[in-house]
Amino acid sequence: MKRRDFITWTTAQTASMALGRQAGGRHAKPRVTVIGAGVFGVWTAWYALQAGAEVTLIDAWRPGHSRASSGGETRQWHPAYSNPAYAAMATRAKTLWHQWEKAWNTQLFYRTGRVLMASELGKEQVLAAHERAQKAGFPSEQLDLAALRKRYPQFNLDEVALGVFTPDIGLLAARRAVATVADRFTAGGGNLIVSKALPGNSKQGRLMSVKDTAGRAMGADQFIFACGPWLPNMFPDVLGQKLRPVRRDVFFVGAPAGDDRFALGSLPTWSFRGAPHETDFTTWYGFPSFEGRGMKLCPVNERNTFDPENDSRIVNPVQVKRAREFLARRFPALKNRPFIETRVCQVTDSIGGDFLVDRHPEWENGWFVGGGAGHGFKHGPAMGEYVAARVLGKADHPAWDKLFQLKEDRLKVFERN
Ligand SMILES: Cc1cc2nc3c(=O)[nH]c(=O)nc-3n(C[C@H](O)[C@H](O)[C@H](O)COP(=O)(O)OP(=O)(O)OC[C@H]3O[C@@H](n4cnc5c(N)ncnc54)[C@H](O)[C@@H]3O)c2cc1C
Numbered sequence: 044m045k046r047r048d049f050i051t052w053t054t055a056q057t058a059s060m061a062l063g064r065q066a067g068g069r070h071a072k073p074r075v076t077v078i079g080a081g082v083f084g085v086w087t088a089w090y091a092l093q094a095g096a097e098v099t100l101i102d103a104w105r106p107g108h109s110r111a112s113s114g115g116e117t118r119q120w121h122p123a124y125s126n127p128a129y130a131a132m133a134t135r136a137k138t139l140w141h142q143w144e145k146a147w148n149t150q151l152f153y154r155t156g157r158v159l160m161a162s163e164l165g166k167e168q169v170l171a172a173h174e175r176a177q178k179a180g181f182p183s184e185q186l187d188l189a190a191l192r193k194r195y196p197q198f199n200l201d202e203v204a205l206g207v208f209t210p211d212i213g214l215l216a217a218r219r220a221v222a223t224v225a226d227r228f229t230a231g232g233g234n235l236i237v238s239k240a241l242p243g244n245s246k247q248g249r250l251m252s253v254k255d256t257a258g259r260a261m262g263a264d265q266f267i268f269a270c271g272p273w274l275p276n277m278f279p280d281v282l283g284q285k286l287r288p289v290r291r292d293v294f295f296v297g298a299p300a301g302d303d304r305f306a307l308g309s310l311p312t313w314s315f316r317g318a319p320h321e322t323d324f325t326t327w328y329g330f331p332s333f334e335g336r337g338m339k340l341c342p343v344n345e346r347n348t349f350d351p352e353n354d355s356r357i358v359n360p361v362q363v364k365r366a367r368e369f370l371a372r373r374f375p376a377l378k379n380r381p382f383i384e385t386r387v388c389q390v391t392d393s394i395g396g397d398f399l400v401d402r403h404p405e406w407e408n409g410w411f412v413g414g415g416a417g418h419g420f421k422h423g424p425a426m427g428e429y430v431a432a433r434v435l436g437k438a439d440h441p442a443w444d445k446l447f448q449l450k451e452d453r454l455k456v457f458e459r460n
Contacts (some may be wrong), residue, residue: 045197050361072097072237074433076263078240078253080106082217083268083412085224086427087434092233094435099261101253103239103273106225107218110351113272115388117333118217119312120383121157122179123172129418130179132387132425140215151220155331156311157212157405158186158195165316173207176257183209194378197304198313199373200256210314214330217420241277242266242409249359250409265434268403269412272351272391281404284415284453288389290349292362293322295337295384296370296377304331305377315373315454320396337383338374340366343417349389356387390417394454398422400430400447410434 059316073096079086088100108114120137124130140152161169176183186194186206194208229235236255241436243252243260252260270277272288298305314328329340342362371378393399393414403409412430419426432438 060438061211065366073120073169073265074263075099075265075267075431075434076101076240076253076261077267077269078102078414079269079271079273080221080225080235081111081269081271081415082221082423083265083271083415083426083430085221085228086423087267087269087412087430088147088233088427088430089224089231090424090427091435092196092228094431094437096431096435097234098228099234099263100225100228100234101236101238101240101255101261103237105222105237106235107221109386110141110354112351112389112391112415113217113221113420113423115217115386116195116336117214117339119157119212119330120152120214120421121176121209122181122214123175124179125171125175126446127178128442129422130175131401132422132429132443135180135428136422136425139428143424145226147223148221148260149223151216152213153216153307153333154213155307156208158206158208158295158313159316160191160200160206161309161316162197162202163274165202168316169205169207173209176212178224180421181209181211183207187300190414191444195310195313197310197374197376201372203346207250208311214307214312214333215420216262216333222280224447229434230429245406245409248405250406265410267410267412267430267434271391271413271415272349274391274399274411274413276350276352278403280447282399283410285394287392288349288351289392290345290346290347290354291341291388291390291417292358292366293339293386294363294366294382295332295339296356296366296374297337297383297388298332298377298380299380302376305338305374306335308399310338327373338377340369342366349387353391354387358385358387383454390415391419392416392454393453394450397437397450398447399442399449400424400428400433401449414447 060428075091077084078101088098092098122133159169173183191206205278226286238255240253240255243254252262275282310331312330332338399414
């Protein structure tokens with residue numbers, strides 16, 4: 044296409060999108076615009092495309108970028124939820140992850156197994172996870188201290204009373220997965236735009252367009268705001284008291300040269316659980332070294348709010364000190380080993396910890412998808428399948444509709460402030 048033709052084509056295209064119709068005033072296909080290409084957005088766009096819609100996916104940066112919650116190396120898949128609705132969603136998602144891995148001939152899920160270890164005081168928590176995994180249909184095995192010592196000489200097991208091993212739990216290659224879905228989306232005819240988009244004008248209870256930073260107004264029949272931790276700033280009146288991005292510091296520790304005991308294939312994902320006063324027991328979990336990046340460890344107790352766009356991504360020195368102490372205590376071979384990478388990410392907490400999938404209170408065709416908290420990634424394809432069906436009027440999950448609805452109450456932290 045020559046430059047002049049391209050300009051003419053894009054101008055015509057933009058104009059028709061702004062008007063929300065093509066020549067003749069009719070669209071053969073429903074037009075869906077998804078704002079946000081994190082794990083929820085890309086899978087929603089993909090399934091809307093599969094359902095025959097004309098789909099535009101807009102992201103301010105690119106799919107899987109470093110500031111997005113979905114932009115890390117790895118995210119864990121597990122089915123051990125206390126709420127059966129999430130267990131069902133995780134299980135559906137696993138089927139879909141495997142379906143698309145096969146279709147696209149690429150590996151995104153890595154079966155590592157997971158070992159949860161507990162002190163006497165944390166036993167109940169771990170046994171509950173064991174039962175939940177079994178209830179969801181996944182085998183899980185109890186290990187006494189002797190069995191744990193034999194299987195995992197990498198850990199210092201002082202004070203550990205028992206363990207539970209669930210072999211089917213594993214890791215998803217997070218940002219690679221998001222980028223893969225986005226690539227398939229564009230290869231399949233989806234339209235990906237890199238731009239920041241905000242709601243445009245509305246009319247009679249319908250959102251007519253989104254406007255991007257280049258000044259373009261883009262029309263559609265349905266708009267889905269899957270903007271993760273950006274949502275509360277984007278919709279302060281509606282979501283400012285409902286969602287809260289919270290920082291998470293992540294460390295990757297390098298094993299000694301030639302020591303492969305902390306890498307994928309040698310180490311499962313792991314977590315120590317105990318009573319609240321046992322700080323290191325309650326607050327750390329980790330994954331084996333994946334693609335050579337070092338064993339990952341994360342604290343789960345950070346409560347500091349975080350601006351996903353503007354805050355600096357340098358780990359907190361207090362967490363560095365705590366990570367060092369934890370390693371020295373639980374991983375003797377890694378005691379003085381260097382951190383070879385660190386990341387700062389954010390989870391998006393919501394009321395009751397539930398995901399958010401609902402309409403904007405003023406727009407019948409404007410949707411929110413978010414509130415992924417610290418566990419949303421694994422659900423990506425099941426969420427996308429569900430949201431696309433719901434937005435296109437083919438919803439068949441009333442229990443999920445109710446669970447994910449915009450709640451009346453406010454996040455407790457805001458009430459305290
Ligand atoms: C350290 C850490 C560990 C985690 N571990 C796990 C785990 O083990 N298992 C698990 O299942 N989950 C885990 N999670 C949670 C999971 O990563 C998130 O729930 C999930 O990634 C949320 O995805 P999202 O699509 O809602 O948001 P995001 O991935 O943040 O995507 C939102 C997108 O919207 C775009 N955007 C925002 N505003 C605009 C705009 N105005 N215009 C255009 N684009 C815009 C952003 O650029 C971004 O790409 C973890 C999270 C963190 C931080």
